[in-house]
Amino acid sequence: MLGIVEGLTEFLPISSTGHLIIAGDLLNFNDEVGKVFEIVIQLGAILAVCWEYRERIGRVSRGLTRDPQAQSFVINLAVAFLPAAILGLIFIKAIKAHLFQPFTVAIAFILGGLVIFWVEKRAFTPRIHSVDQMSWRDALKIGFAQAFSLIPGTSRSGATIMGGMIFGLSRTAATEFSFFLAIPTMFAATFYDLFKHRGLLHAHDLEVFAVGFVTAFISAFFAVKALLKYISHHSFAVFAWYRIVFGVLLLVYYRAELFQALS
Numbered sequence: 001m002l003g004i005v006e007g008l009t010e011f012l013p014i015s016s017t018g019h020l021i022i023a024g025d026l027l028n029f030n031d032e033v034g035k036v037f038e039i040v041i042q043l044g045a046i047l048a049v050c051w052e053y054r055e056r057i058g059r060v061s062r063g064l065t066r067d068p069q070a071q072s073f074v075i076n077l078a079v080a081f082l083p084a085a086i087l088g089l090i091f092i093k094a095i096k097a098h099l100f101q102p103f104t105v106a107i108a109f110i111l112g113g114l115v116i117f118w119v120e121k122r123a124f125t126p127r128i129h130s131v132d133q134m135s136w137r138d139a140l141k142i143g144f145a146q147a148f149s150l151i152p153g154t155s156r157s158g159a160t161i162m163g164g165m166i167f168g169l170s171r172t173a174a175t176e177f178s179f180f181l182a183i184p185t186m187f188a189a190t191f192y193d194l195f196k197h198r199g200l201l202h203a204h205d206l207e208v209f210a211v212g213f214v215t216a217f218i219s220a221f222f223a224v225k226a227l228l229k230y231i232s233h234h235s236f237a238v239f240a241w242y243r244i245v246f247g248v249l250l251l252v253y254y255r256a257e258l259f260q261a262l263s
Contacts, residue, residue: 002029003041003212007219010045011179012227013116013158013239014246018105021152022250025102036200039193040209044216046186049179051217052224057183069132073180079136080143080160080177081184087147088189100152102254108153109247116240119162126170131177134169141167142177146185153247156182161236171231179224 005023009016020038024030029037050057063070098104128134145163149156157178164174194201 001027002037003044003215004219006038006041006212007045007048007216007221008223010042010216010220011049011157011182011224013112013155013161013236014243015105015109015112015153015155015158016042016045018109018153018155021100021105022102032197032200033205036194036197037205037209037212039190039197041212041216042186043190044213045220046182046190048217048220049182049224052221053179072136073132076131076134076136076139077181077184080139080146080181081188083140083143084147084150084185085188088150091150095150095152102250104151105153106247106250106254108151109243109250112154112158113240113243113247115162116158116236116243119165120235120237120240122166124165124168126165126173127168128173129170131173131180133173134177138167138169139177142169142174142181146181156185158239171235172228175228175231 002020002023005019006016009019021030024034024038060067060070060073064074128138142160142163145166146156146160148154149159157175160178160181161171161174164177165171169177
């Protein structure tokens with residue numbers, strides 16, 4: 001179940017972290033081992049993107065030493081990766097200590113939905129229709145937008161896609177760059193967390209971790225293809241409605257925690 005939740009929500013603008021916090025809470029699987037499990041299934045999801053874009057990744061890899069377009073693409077990914085990486089290293093302990101809770105996730109869901117509505121209503125005129133047209137300045141702006149995803153419930157893909165649209169990318173270009181940016185971002189976060197929690201990895205958990213990994217890979221693969229097809233003809237408004245409704249339901253479900261937070 002958690003593998004499917006991760007795969008379906010990681011690349012949609014609805015926050016996989018938020019869903020995993022809620023699902024783990026409902027399943028009573030938010031302990032330390034549960035957190036390592038989430039790290040492993042995130043790796044399965046990101047490998048699905050690598051598989052979907054394997055031809056582009058291979059072409060860029062082969063052209064790094066001689067192709068200016070490939071070099072520019074890699075530089076843009078590196079530049080966009082830095083803001084969230086630096087801010088994450090500085091603030092991640094405080095964020096995990098204070099923000100990884102259902103109430104915070106619910107508020108982030110609602111606010112994120114309102115932001116999507118605002119971006120779609122503004123109808124920003126795109127000047128960039130392909131990720132190959134981006135400059136490093138465009139990448140840096142999207143990198144700062146991605147940093148908002150350090151707040152659980154915000155959605156990394158939602159922050160980068162909406163940020164991309166605000167800064168001049170077309171809906172498709174912003175979505176594809178969000179997918180590409182997920183590769184270094186999630187690989188770095190995954191291996192950092194795995195190394196930090198390596199003492200919690202045990203052979204008897206291998207079967208459970210493998211099931212989660214595979215289901216996350218499969219569900220993420222189909223989610224990525226479906227999203228690209230969907231956004232070619234539709235706006236992100238449906239995801240905004242989903243976020244707001246889901247956030248309100250969470251506030252109702254966790255109303256006792258809400259009253260405690262407000263008191």
